[in-house]
Amino acid sequence: MKTDLSSRWTDLVQRARRDTPGPLDTAALLRTLPDVAAARLAFAFLEDFAALFATPRALAACAASIAVFATAGVWQLNSEWQELEPLVSLLPAMIGGAV
Amino acid sequence: MEANPSTHAPAAPASEPDDDTLARRAQAGERAALDQLARRHHPEVARLSWRFARRPADQDDLVQEVFLRVVRGLPQWRADRPFVHWLRRITVNTGRDYCRRESVRRRWTSEPSSDSDTPPPEAVDPSSDPSARAAASEAKALLAQLSPDDCTLLTLHHLEGWDFADIGAHLGWSRTATKVRAFRARLRLRALFQNQSAT
Numbered sequence: 241m242k243t244d245l246s247s248r249w250t251d252l253v254q255r256a257r258r259d260t261p262g263p264l265d266t267a268a269l270l271r272t273l274p275d276v277a278a279a280r281l282a283f284a285f286l287e288d289f290a291a292l293f294a295t296p297r298a299l300a301a302c303a304a305s306i307a308v309f310a311t312a313g314v315w316q317l318n319s320e321w322q323e324l325e326p327l328v329s330l331l332p333a334m335i336g337g338a339v
Numbered sequence: 340m341e342a343n344p345s346t347h348a349p350a351a352p353a354s355e356p357d358d359d360t361l362a363r364r365a366q367a368g369e370r371a372a373l374d375q376l377a378r379r380h381h382p383e384v385a386r387l388s389w390r391f392a393r394r395p396a397d398q399d400d401l402v403q404e405v406f407l408r409v410v411r412g413l414p415q416w417r418a419d420r421p422f423v424h425w426l427r428r429i430t431v432n433t434g435r436d437y438c439r440r441e442s443v444r445r446r447w448t449s450e451p452s453s454d455s456d457t458p459p460p461e462a463v464d465p466s467s468d469p470s471a472r473a474a475a476s477e478a479k480a481l482l483a484q485l486s487p488d489d490c491t492l493l494t495l496h497h498l499e500g501w502d503f504a505d506i507g508a509h510l511g512w513s514r515t516a517t518k519v520r521a522f523r524a525r526l527r528l529r530a531l532f533q534n535q536s537a538t
Binding site for chain 2: 245248249252253255256257258259260261262264266269270272273274275276277
């Protein structure tokens with residue numbers, strides 16, 4: 241039983257190792273990468289993300305960071321960040337309310 | 340047979356600058372150097388990310404996340420450390436973070452462990468080997484039920500063929516600690532595999 245299980249696992253792993261990713265779109269990847277300087281700016285803003293909603297100024301900084309990110313085209317591919325997009329449309333009203 | 344991760348590292352063509360030279364130029368803000376690095380290493384990063392990803396769309400996200408971390412970390416990259424090792428470490432850590440997110444996702448959703456949202460292989464990539472894709476899907480579904488660290492460790496060992504010394508070096512564990520963790524993780528994996536085989 242033990243040997244049977246081991247050999248089935250070995251067979252599974254050997255077949256799994258032959259699996260390869262689909263075709264790569266390097267051009268699309270390059271389009272989503274910001275320059276080093278732009279990324280430094282955007283991430284510096286994002287490091288203040290924890291302070292979101294703490295003060296109106298933090299909220300404004302967050303809005304600015306998202307704007308920088310959007311400008312850099314960073315979230316064109318990353319679906320998790322795309323989920324943040326609805327937040328962007330809410331920010332002006334939220335900032336207005338907070339101030 | 341266990342492989343050394345360096346066997347997959349793409350060598351720079353003789354006519355092109357090496358990785359470290361390009362990384363220094365990219366560090367100084369040269370966009371073309373960054374693009375050349377990304378172009379050169381995209382296949383290896385994609386292949387390694389694919390070992391972790393349970394859905395094809397996740398692989399694109401992982402690859403992008405790796406390169407964003409590279410862009411973000413480049414100002415801190417030190418030339419005394421080969422770029423390719425640094426990149427591989429970022430890729431492994433991104434894979435480990437993915438295992439963590441998947442673990443949380445599994446806890447908060449009623450998703451069955453067999454991963455019902457995985458599309459059939461031919462729907463993803465007509466050139467893929469259906470048997471290999473199905474086996475990879477089954478193995479990943481089992482590995483995803485382990486803790487994030489165990490999932491990372493055994494993914495690298497079983498699916499990538501890395502030895503424990505290399506895995507430990509990339510995850511910041513000693514070789515002995517890695518072997519002990521692997522022994523325990525394999526016991527848990529064996530139990531999961533046995534349960535699955537029995538049903």
